[in-house]
Amino acid sequence: MNIGEVAAKSGLPAKTIRYYEDIGLIQPERHDNGYRVFRQTQLHKLMFVARARSLGFSIDDCRILLALYEDDSRASAQVKALAQDHLTQIDAKIAGLRAMRDTLADLVDACHGDSRPDCPILKDLAAAHDG
Amino acid sequence: MNIGEVAAKSGLPAKTIRYYEDIGLIQPERHDNGYRVFRQTQLHKLMFVARARSLGFSIDDCRILLALYEDDSRASAQVKALAQDHLTQIDAKIAGLRAMRDTLADLVDACHGDSRPDCPILKDLAAAHDG
């Protein structure tokens, strides 16, 4: 398979696949003409990474997950610990965003949104905030 | 005020304040010795930006918000529209993260996390996923 076909099958842009090769996530072979050759296992890896990325895992996490996936003697506890850690980080991010969201929603609600300059949103931004 | 004092008062790292000058967010004057001089208005601007950033507004949004803040003839509708737009984006981000979180939580729950290699998390990553 050439990169275009793998891109179509994995849903990843060709650019991203080349980038993944650059950083050593995958190692496709080469045709005599310089074109990358992808075998089924490479495509499989790419799809694995694509899925992991869609769950928010970092590239470095993906590296580890791939290694664990290919290690028959892994302990599922290793995988779970990584995933649990990631889950905790996502939860923290959600909590942060929710706090933002709530404050912002209050401000938006309080703002008349008319032609007058008076605006609670700007007032909040201009007021001193501790922490 | 020198940059250190302003950093302490605004809670922003000195590096960040210099960066904000670089990109034209603020324009402090200079002492004869080259040191930046910050007046009260500059500090006020920095605190405004810090607050806006803490609510997730981009630097470009901050630029617009600052301009609106300084424009006595603004319409609050302009501010509200910007904030509403931002709020929508935050909501989208939260929704995305929640979807991730839920999938991930299910997988973590399903994984025994023991010394055996069998792992539903890796199984999910390795399976074909549409969309």
Place this chain on the structure above:
DNA sequence: ATAGGCCTTCCAGTCGCTGGAAGCTCAAGC
């Protein structure tokens, strides 16, 4: 022979900082 679509590499840019190096200035202590 030519057109176009695919592939290649390389460089630069995104966003919002952050770290570090090299060097100047200033205030305090001896």
Place this chain on the structure above:
DNA sequence: GCTTGAGCTTCCAGCGACTGGAAGGCCTAT
């Protein structure tokens, strides 16, 4: 007056994960 150390300056590089674009080679069909 000299030293020390903190604080200031500039500039360059790097983070993460791509993404865009230019310049050029290759392949297939007409």
